[in-house]
Amino acid sequence: MTQSRTIFALSSGVPPAGIGVVRVSGLRAGEALAALAGRVPEPRRAVLAKLRDASGALLDEALVLWFPGPNTATGEDLAEFHCHGGRAVIAAVETALAALPDTRRAEPGEFTRRAFANGRIDLAEAEGLGDLLAAETELQRAAALANAGGALSRQVEGWRERVLGLSAEVEGVLDFSDEEDSADLPECFTWNIGALAGELAAWLARPRSERLGEGFRVVLAGPPNAGKSTLFNALTESEAAITSPIAGTTRDVIERSVAIDGVPFTFVDTAGLRETAEADAIEAIGIARAEAELARADLVLWLGPEGEGPEGAWEVAAQSDREGFAPKAAARFTLSATTGEGVAALKLALVGTAREALPKPGEAALNARQHARLSEAAEALESAKTLSDPLLVAEELRRARLAFDRLIGRATTEDMLDTLFGRFCIGK
Ligand SMILES: Nc1nc2c(ncn2[C@@H]2O[C@H](COP(=O)(O)OP(=O)(O)OP(=O)(O)O)[C@@H](O)[C@H]2O)c(=O)[nH]1
Ligand SMILES: [Mg+2]
Structure with a gap:
């Protein structure tokens, strides 16, 4: 089943770039080669050619390739122009192609759609x-x-x-x-x-597989000033969250997606949990949001008093460098986000746990x-x-x-x- 119109598009990245690959697929792909490059080269052989428009004006010097169907990526005749990747060069080649009969720009995914329509690939x-x-x-x-x-x-x-x-x-x-x-x-x-x-x-x-796109969701929770935002910044290697000695600094949910060891994570920093009598109206909303986040989490890192975190949360004894630091009896991790001590061990454990919860490499x-x-x-x-x-x-x-x-x-x-x-x- 071959579509009637021949399509073309820039298949490489956005110009300017070193090279710009323009692909042409359809019945007239061979004609496109003949029209622009002056000839149709031997199949699957890259040859250097001067590209010209209909009036004979030189557009570019490019490598051109010819893949006669049906054993091609789309199942149709296919031509490739490997041009210089400048914006004007690509535009000129595209204009020359668009001027050919029955030839138009491809829509998003159209090459792949034709591959599917021609039985070259299936839906999965x-x-x-x-x-x-x-x-x-x-x-x-x-x-x-x-x-x-x-x-x-x-x-x-x-x-x-x-x-x-x-x-x-x-x-x-x-x-x-x-x-x-x-x-x-x-x-x-x-x-x-x-x-x-x-x-x-x-x-x-x-x-x-969607789990891979969303990443493993880790929520940091605990009372104000527990050091959640500081640890969040250390884990995401960013300064995304504001930290300060003022209790109630974080008021909204901040999330950031990062990969650690190739494993996708979404870290979520939340407002410190405390009785709303002490907090103002905006902070109260932040606390409600923090509680909602706890329910969505794949894992909660609990920086608050031992045993008071949600079920299944990892007990983290934070700010271990501080004078008067009170360790947790059954801390899963003892760390200081400021000095970095213990953070690597936490990351390692997170990667191990996330790998278990996400699709395994090589497993469909x-x-x-x-x-x-x-x-x-x-x-x-x-x-x-x-x-x-x-x-x-x-x-x-x-x-x-x-x-x-x-x-x-x-x-x-x-x-x-x-x-x-x-x-x-x-x-x-
Ligand atoms: N020495 C030391 N200070 C820390 C550590 N972690 C956080 N702090 C300090 O403790 C204060 C509170 O830290 P934050 O990370 O803002 O605390 P938070 O839990 O996000 O607080 P809220 O946003 O108010 O809920 C800040 O002044 C931090 O610089 C640490 O590991 N060591
Ligand atoms: Mg904070």
């Missing part, structure tokens, strides 16, 4: 690609790369095959039962469905959409397990297969595709 791979382009930390990159490379798709194909096999068994029993009404499914059949449902359940229980993680489809499949299998009428079992298996198809994009809707590809940048 396209989503992985989107995540890869958006990845900011090492952990995000590794997870996205696994999906873009088709790890999830292969897994789903495997499950789909097994459901097909099970469906075939049911069909067999159904054919047979035309003659004898006592036909039953073999015992191992239910066992096989159960095993498959169990595998899906294990995948569904894994941390979701599901996003919300994929999770919903896989849940449908798991539900259908769980229900098939409990049924004895082969007709009903066959119907549940069909439902599971449909959910797998939706997951990898064999059955999709236009608006779903618009949403997915719309989040890509132009030129991808």
